[in-house]
Amino acid sequence: MKYIFGPVSSKRLGQSLGVDLLPPKSCTWNCVYCQLGKTRKFITERQEFFPREEILEEIRQALSGNNALDWITFVGSGETMLYKGIGWLIGEVKKLTKIPVAVITNGSLLYLPEVRAELLLADAVLPSLNAGSEALHNQIDRPAPGLTFRQHVEGLVTFRREYKGRLWIEVMLLGGINDSDEALYALADVLKEINPDMVHLVLPTRPAPEQEVCLPTDERIERAMTILSSVVTVVHPVKGAMDLRSAPDLLEAVKAIVTRHPVQQRELQKAILDCYPEQSGKADQLMQEMLATGIFKLVDHEGEPYWVLKDESH
Numbered sequence: 001m002k003y004i005f006g007p008v009s010s011k012r013l014g015q016s017l018g019v020d021l022l023p024p025k026s027c028t029w030n031c032v033y034c035q036l037g038k039t040r041k042f043i044t045e046r047q048e049f050f051p052r053e054e055i056l057e058e059i060r061q062a063l064s065g066n067n068a069l070d071w072i073t074f075v076g077s078g079e080t081m082l083y084k085g086i087g088w089l090i091g092e093v094k095k096l097t098k099i100p101v102a103v104i105t106n107g108s109l110l111y112l113p114e115v116r117a118e119l120l121l122a123d124a125v126l127p128s129l130n131a132g133s134e135a136l137h138n139q140i141d142r143p144a145p146g147l148t149f150r151q152h153v154e155g156l157v158t159f160r161r162e163y164k165g166r167l168w169i170e171v172m173l174l175g176g177i178n179d180s181d182e183a184l185y186a187l188a189d190v191l192k193e194i195n196p197d198m199v200h201l202v203l204p205t206r207p208a209p210e211q212e213v214c215l216p217t218d219e220r221i222e223r224a225m226t227i228l229s230s231v232v233t234v235v236h237p238v239k240g241a242m243d244l245r246s247a248p249d250l251l252e253a254v255k256a257i258v259t260r261h262p263v264q265q266r267e268l269q270k271a272i273l274d275c276y277p278e279q280s281g282k283a284d285q286l287m288q289e290m291l292a293t294g295i296f297k298l299v300d301h302e303g304e305p306y307w308v309l310k311d312e313s314h
């Protein structure tokens with residue numbers, strides 16, 4: 001499969017089939033915490049990067065062999081809304097199945113009416129908002145020239161007015177960067193203006209391209225929950241376990257996931273053991289096969305080994 005990955009498991013979306021519409025890495029931002037590594041070249045012009053019928057055919061095939069899905073999620077190698085025609089794809093998927101459709105986006109293009117229109121049929125949209133000020137937005141998200149903080153916020157406010165589905169904003173809490181009381185109160189003010197259904201507070205648990213990215217302390221996480229909860233419902237989703245049991249080809253399934261985000265070695269070993277409880281050497285064998293592909297490497301992050309793509313800077 002070229003466009004489909006997973007299913008991956010998470011507390012927010014349960015068992016979710018990933019659909020990636022982009023060539024790696026295509027983004028309007030260059031976030032300090034990005035799990036895909038640095039944005040080498042900004043892309044801000046929307047395109048149909050791959051033929052939409054080809055993508056739909058893969059989704060159709062993936063659905064025919066999988067009944068236990070909670071969501072179909074458009075997410076992947078950059079900013080999802082750069083794909084021109086995503087609205088058509090969402091509409092076609094909804095003709096194929098009753099499984100709800102989610103779109104994970106940084107939200108930077110929501111100021112464009114045609115982008116907002118393409119999202120109207122989605123059941124949930126999960127845009128990012130990591131800062132309550134232009135300065136912090138520029139420090140964390142490092143947008144392409146021409147994309148401003150105010151434009152981002154106004155895109156979200158307008159989208160909220162037009163969109164009837166679930167709007168769940170994702171806030172990445174970074175230790176020492178956006179976890180001060182001042183930054184959190186500013187963020188709360190902007191969230192109030194947007195009025196989303198919920199905020200998902202997430203943490204930089206995977207390797208990031210910049211050294212300054214670190215986990216906030218438990219005290220700061222609690223503080224963020226308290227301050228943001230005064231204006232919106234906040235959840236702090238715990239990451240779900242990786243589930244490879246329905247994968248027809250283990251190596252291909254793992255490759256598809258690591259290509260989209262770093263995977264903790266421990267998590268991978270556990271997922272393989274769940275698939276092959278009788279074969280204790282299976283995890284080592286798979287990791288040897290991954291090394292032999294020449295496209296992955298192991299890196300250390302906060303004392304834990306992670307699998308990442310070789311040519312990305314982590």
Ligand code: SF4
Pocket residue numbers: 027028029030031033034035036039077078079106
């Ligand atoms: S985290 Fe998302 S929005 Fe930020 S640079 Fe990476 S892909 Fe783009």
